[in-house]
Amino acid sequence: MTELLKLSDVWVEYGDKIVLEQINLTIEEGAFVSVIGPSGAGKSSLLRLALGQEAPSRGKIMLDGVPLPPECGPDRGVVFQHYSVFPHLSALGNVMFGLECAQSPLLAKLSGAARRQAREEASQMLEEVGLQDNMHAYPAQMSGGMQQRLAIAQALIKRPRILLLDEPFGALDPGIRNDMHQLITRLWSDYELTVIMVTHDIGEAFKLGTRVLTLDKWRHDPHAPHRYGAKVVYDIPLTRKREETSEDGIAATAPTNPSDEGGITIDRIDNN
Ligand SMILES: Nc1ncnc2c1ncn2[C@@H]1O[C@H](COP(=O)(O)OP(=O)(O)OP(=O)(O)O)[C@@H](O)[C@H]1O
Ligand SMILES: [Mg+2]
Structure with a gap:
């Protein structure tokens, strides 16, 4: 080990x-x-x-x-007890934000092909945590468990x-x-x-x-x-x-x- x-x-x-x-x-x-x-x-x-x-x-x-x-x-990725996701972003937006920060920390905004790629990766990650049917939902529309799934996806997207x-x-x-x-x-x-x-x-x-x-x-x-x-x-x-x-x-x-x-x-x- x-x-x-x-x-x-x-x-x-x-x-x-x-x-x-x-x-x-x-x-x-x-x-x-x-x-x-x-x-x-x-x-x-x-x-x-x-x-x-x-x-x-x-x-x-x-x-x-x-x-x-x-x-x-x-x-290193982190998930807290109290939902650490952004309320003004959809599930997809939250996970993409994690990726955008990792790839382009100064601008936190990707464009063109990089953005499409990020969207693809983010939706795969949401599928991984069982949120495939809630990609466009906002945290306020989600249960506590779903918000924690989202927080996990957001942490894991940075691998x-x-x-x-x-x-x-x-x-x-x-x-x-x-x-x-x-x-x-x-x-x-x-x-x-x-x-x-x-x-x-x-x-x-x-x-x-x-x-x-x-x-x-x-x-x-x-x-x-x-x-x-x-x-x-x-x-x-x-x-x-x-x-x-x-x-x-x-x-x-x-x-x-x-x-x-x-x-x-x-x-x-x-x-x-
Ligand atoms: N920035 C800080 N300044 C002063 N004291 C602090 C600071 N951060 C934490 N502490 C103190 O350190 C101690 C440990 O805090 P910590 O949050 O790590 O405990 P914990 O084991 O996670 O507790 P809990 O189970 O309640 O979450 C506490 O007494 C807390 O008041
Ligand atoms: Mg604590």
Whole structure:
């Protein structure tokens, strides 16, 4: 397995508030990493680091063995919980916009043959996510699940290698969420993606991930709660592999004992 993303002794601090501390993490190409942890633990901060939207206050982040570029490149796509699509553009317009930005970042407008090509690619991508009948619909005319499909299409049109998902299905009904699980599993496999997904749903984390990370504070100063940050307190490897994904997109997963496969287990300090 190839090492794709590597964080070495990474810290995130805002003034004297420490959010993340001592993050040492290697993510292999093709992994589906689920990230769980309490609210405020720094899960979104970790995604912003991987996206290059934010630089660590200390430590090093390497992508493919070279320092991560300081801005979000086309190799990384992102989908947030709250629909991140443009309300004034149709589905096709939203996906084409993603492509236009990648190809012509200054003008964000393609012309002639390049535009026709972009339209073709965008409609194929909408078909991939099941929105072939809604190409001309506007986000306000779409359900939450459809808007998330659209956001995924918009992220994938740039052909990222890493897809970052921040509670992407958190606002969806269980049935719809299940459909989204199948969709994301298929895309992970077909597009050979490496996925990092933050979720509050532990079942979802274990169902989809090849690995589950838990971020939490591991020490606590009751007089100065901002003084210590969260780190990876559990790193649980699962047996799920991309290649083993079944027809319906979901493979059976069984958590293995973290200590069996070199997973890191750090003794937790119970703060209660
Ligand atoms: N720009 C900022 N300035 C100061 N503090 C910040 C900033 N961004 C994030 N924080 C703080 O960092 C901490 C971690 O935030 P983050 O959004 O990463 O948490 P999270 O784990 O994603 O939480 P949630 O589950 O609620 O989404 C929070 O206490 C937040 O207030
Ligand atoms: Mg968050």
